[in-house]
Amino acid sequence: MINVDGLTKTFRMDNYEISAVDDVQLNVQPGEFILIFGRSGCGKSTLLGMLAGLIRPTKGVVRVHGVDIAHLSDDDVSGLRAKEIGFVFQFSGLLSTLTVLENVLLPTLFCTYSPSSGLRALELLEKVGVLDRADAYPHTLSSGEMKRVAIARALINGPALLIADEPTGDLDVDTEFEIMELFRQLNHEGTTIVMVTHNPDLVPYGTQSYYMERGKIVGKPKTSSCENLDLKSVSHLTTRDLT
Amino acid sequence: MKKKMSFQSFIIAGIRNKPGRNLATAFCFAFIAANIFSGQYLIAGAVGSVNQGVSRMGADFIVAPIEYTVLLRGSGPENTFAIVKTLPTVWRMNNNRMDTIGNVQGVIGISPQLYVATINASELSSLPVDIFGFDPETDFTIQPWLRQPLKNPLSQGEVIVGHQITGDILSKVQVSNRSYTIAGRLDPTQSAADTTIFMGLDDAYSLAQTEGVVPLSAPRISRGDINAVLVRIQPGEDPDPIGARIRRSFPPSQVTVIGRHFTLDPISQDIQGLPGLLKIISLVIVVATFPLIALIAAMVTHERQREIGLIRSMGAKRNVIFSLVIVESLFLAAIGGIAGVAASLIAFLLLNTTGILNSALQVSFRQPAVADTGYMAGIALFVVIAIGGIASLVPAYTSSRMNPYDAIRGEDR
Numbered sequence: 001m002i003n004v005d006g007l008t009k010t011f012r013m014d015n016y017e018i019s020a021v022d023d024v025q026l027n028v029q030p031g032e033f034i035l036i037f038g039r040s041g042c043g044k045s046t047l048l049g050m051l052a053g054l055i056r057p058t059k060g061v062v063r064v065h066g067v068d069i070a071h072l073s074d075d076d077v078s079g080l081r082a083k084e085i086g087f088v089f090q091f092s093g094l095l096s097t098l099t100v101l102e103n104v105l106l107p108t109l110f111c112t113y114s115p116s117s118g119l120r121a122l123e124l125l126e127k128v129g130v131l132d133r134a135d136a137y138p139h140t141l142s143s144g145e146m147k148r149v150a151i152a153r154a155l156i157n158g159p160a161l162l163i164a165d166e167p168t169g170d171l172d173v174d175t176e177f178e179i180m181e182l183f184r185q186l187n188h189e190g191t192t193i194v195m196v197t198h199n200p201d202l203v204p205y206g207t208q209s210y211y212m213e214r215g216k217i218v219g220k221p222k223t224s225s226c227e228n229l230d231l232k233s234v235s236h237l238t239t240r241d242l243t
Numbered sequence: 244m245k246k247k248m249s250f251q252s253f254i255i256a257g258i259r260n261k262p263g264r265n266l267a268t269a270f271c272f273a274f275i276a277a278n279i280f281s282g283q284y285l286i287a288g289a290v291g292s293v294n295q296g297v298s299r300m301g302a303d304f305i306v307a308p309i310e311y312t313v314l315l316r317g318s319g320p321e322n323t324f325a326i327v328k329t330l331p332t333v334w335r336m337n338n339n340r341m342d343t344i345g346n347v348q349g350v351i352g353i354s355p356q357l358y359v360a361t362i363n364a365s366e367l368s369s370l371p372v373d374i375f376g377f378d379p380e381t382d383f384t385i386q387p388w389l390r391q392p393l394k395n396p397l398s399q400g401e402v403i404v405g406h407q408i409t410g411d412i413l414s415k416v417q418v419s420n421r422s423y424t425i426a427g428r429l430d431p432t433q434s435a436a437d438t439t440i441f442m443g444l445d446d447a448y449s450l451a452q453t454e455g456v457v458p459l460s461a462p463r464i465s466r467g468d469i470n471a472v473l474v475r476i477q478p479g480e481d482p483d484p485i486g487a488r489i490r491r492s493f494p495p496s497q498v499t500v501i502g503r504h505f506t507l508d509p510i511s512q513d514i515q516g517l518p519g520l521l522k523i524i525s526l527v528i529v530v531a532t533f534p535l536i537a538l539i540a541a542m543v544t545h546e547r548q549r550e551i552g553l554i555r556s557m558g559a560k561r562n563v564i565f566s567l568v569i570v571e572s573l574f575l576a577a578i579g580g581i582a583g584v585a586a587s588l589i590a591f592l593l594l595n596t597t598g599i600l601n602s603a604l605q606v607s608f609r610q611p612a613v614a615d616t617g618y619m620a621g622i623a624l625f626v627v628i629a630i631g632g633i634a635s636l637v638p639a640y641t642s643s644r645m646n647p648y649d650a651i652r653g654e655d656r
């Protein structure tokens with residue numbers, strides 16, 4: 001489904017360069033659930049942005065369904081995003097001027113119109129457990145509720161690929177569990193998922209896990225050597241996943 | 244609960260839920276619209292008043308039996324004298340002399356007037372009321388003073404009354420047991436016309452036959468008698484030679500030809516210059532406000548970077564973003580424009596009824612007709628909406644070109 005080769009993103013500042021993503025290779029098969037770990041600033045968000053065509057790579061290719069999106073026109077990438085990719089940002093990313101329901105329905109504006117999207121939005125809100133807040137404005141929601149709404153919004157157009165950047169970042173364990181169960185269910189229903197997280201406890205959810213460091217995928221957490229991991233992650237990983 | 248999303252509802256939600264920034268933008272548009280509209284409205288009102296003033300200047304000459312000489316005071320612009328009607332005298336002449344005057348070179352209009360009688364009728368006025376006959380078809384001195392134009396040409400049994408005569412339009416007035424319908428009322432002339440009832444010559448002759456109307460001391464009025472002929476000459480012609488030609492067309496010492504002792508041209512030229520000045524002021528203000536609007540549009544777009552980045556990440560194409568920014572601006576321009584026009588219209592109506600407008604403008608302000616007002620409002624709206632569209636072109640373009648991820652990162656995370 002996604003085929004990444006030699007993917008590089010360099011941010012040029014006034015007098016120095018940041019190599020946010022550096023020569024990354026990655027293969028995602030349809031139906032996979034990919035987890036990406038890594039310290040803050042190692043380039044995870046930048047990588048996800050490039051997978052969704054939101055960030056233009058400095059070098060390398062991102063093929064989605066065999067098409068190199070780096071060389072597609074902006075409109076074609078937008079069309080691909082609208083139909084095929086649901087994106088959950090690290091921050092909530094809701095529009096403050098729209099209600100929860102309107103936020104969820106917003107992406108339908110950029111896709112072919114379907115009369116059933118109203119019902120689908122309500123179903124999704126029910127699925128993520130915020131149906132009762134459908135008419136609320138985002139500023140009245142807790143950050144967990146915002147995340148759920150953002151997830152519902154990412155799913156409204158029925159994307160084949162869901163990209164989620166720390167969707168459970170600042171949530172309590174129970175909410176995190178609920179969302180991960182939702183993701184698992186979606187994955188079973190056929191949605192391919194690429195997700196960034198800091199929580200090594202989530203490794204069992206993934207069909208594949210990768211660890212990033214300074215812009216590179218340096219290995220899979222299960223097999224990677226311990227010095228590549230940050231200390232917090234290591235403690236979790238050793239207790240749970242290396243046993 | 245609304246279960247559909249449309250671009251309209253998206254734009255409207257954005258406007259409704261961010262009142263601050265949108266009010267500022269709409270206010271600017273309102274300001275421009277108000278300016279353009281007021282400029283036109285003032286021009287139209289002032290020009291209308293000048294045109295009315297010119298038409299109310301009355302006759303250039305009055306040709307009457309040699310026995311009398313008269314000028315009537317009127318309240319045209321600058322309180323000059325306007326010959327609206329002749330003095331109530333009993334010296335008459337026959338209307339067969341009218342052709343002679345009409346044939347004089349330079350004369351473009353003639354109209355006869357007949358003084359019938361003066362009556363005392365407390366139900367009509369506390370002052371004595373003059374009854375005059377005139378010819379509604381050729382008249383050019385009385386009807387320009389009408390407050391409201393007549394619905395139909397004055398017909399038999401209908402009268403035009405001066406400002407101080409009591410009675411509503413379409414109500415009846417009694418003169419010596421004869422009943423007449425009030426078809427029109429004059430604006431104040433500050434002359435004897437204010438206490439005069441004007442009727443068609445035929446009605447005047449019949450009334451004159453009625454017992455007790457014309458005092459026994461006065462000579463009888465027979466059909467064809469008139470007191471004077473009011474004369475209008477070709478505008479811009481020197482009146483003196485024309486007056487002399489009229490006099491020479493009669494045997495010596497038969498008629499007197501009295502001229503008006505002022506011209507309107509210098510005043511009207513002053514006021515005719517007004518439109519140009521107001522247009523320049525309007526233009527300056529529009530040009531000055533344009534950068535302001537463009538600045539606000541750019542600021543709003545900057546503030547909305549995150550929003551734009553987000554909907555781009557949901558798959559909105561560049562032209563969608565471009566149109567959204569433009570349409571929103573057009574929408575605000577339309578709202579602001581309507582508000583601005585409405586506010587100025589209300590202000591003008593208030594100023595006009597309180598008389599402030601007249602004294603501030605130094606010319607009498609004549610409220611433009613509804614259709615003209617609508618036309619001017621349309622122009623103001625059109626200009627404002629055009630400005631809204633043009634000013635948002637650059638922000639619309641830059642927003643649509645913005646990299647979505649950078650736009651989102653620009654703000655909260």
Ligand SMILES: Nc1ncnc2c1ncn2[C@@H]1O[C@H](COP(=O)(O)OP(=O)(O)OP(=O)(O)O)[C@@H](O)[C@H]1O
Pocket residue numbers: 011018019020038039040041042043044045046047090649652
């Ligand atoms: N637009 C940009 N301009 C300049 N530098 C950038 C930009 N975006 C990212 N970076 C830099 O690239 C690096 C990787 O950033 P990225 O956001 O991908 O990290 P991350 O792994 O998602 O971190 P976190 O876990 O904190 O979200 C960081 O050093 C960041 O400062």
Ligand SMILES: [Mg+2]
Pocket residue numbers: 044045046090165
């Ligand atoms: Mg990140």
